[in-house]
Amino acid sequence: MVKLSFDKMGGLLPAVVQDYETREVLMLGFMNEQAWHLTLKTGRVTFFSRSRKELWIKGNTSGRHQIVKEIRIDCDDDAVLLLVEQVGGAACHTGHRSCFHKEVHNGSIRILDSPVFDPKEVYGK
């Protein structure tokens, strides 16, 4: 029986998504208990959107789903790590492979790679 601590952050806990093969960290989202159970049940990563305040099946708009390969939880049962197959090769709404594509270097930001897709074509904005 897997029991997570959703109480430390008002019903949410952070979920880190990592590419199953390359081990690249793709993004971080938040899950409520329903999102967690849906992720387990469907095998596709589901978050709870803090801005929209609703369940967010990753990839439902872009087609870039995240297929769960392994699930790990941390020592305190208050964070989740999901190893996934990233459909379409990119997790970020900017078109970049990873949401963590901005490197802090000598006090400023440099962008690490080029977008894999054009957000305007995918999201229409």
Next chain:
Amino acid sequence: MVKLSFDKMGGLLPAVVQDYETREVLMLGFMNEQAWHLTLKTGRVTFFSRSRKELWIKGNTSGRHQIVKEIRIDCDDDAVLLLVEQVGGAACHTGHRSCFHKEVHNGSIRILDSPVFDPKEVYGK
């Protein structure tokens, strides 16, 4: 100039720590603005402990510091990814290399590896 969004979670944001060489995700902690600036300034990972409500220089008790090699921030500037050299070979207070050492498998938990150190010897409890 690097500006992060600390306002979405009452002054805190999640920070994922990943091993610089193996790309293993070691842990997830939270930073307030002071912890973030100290991490940048000292090159050692510093969190804000939600339970103790104080700055937490990772490794100050155990000697297992995390030396920052690369810093990345995400598309929304509300999450941080730190690639580190993990001093002493383990990040978790249980003695395991990673805090994410519990795998969810067929609805139950299995422990992925053996502890690298004995917590009783390090923390005296």
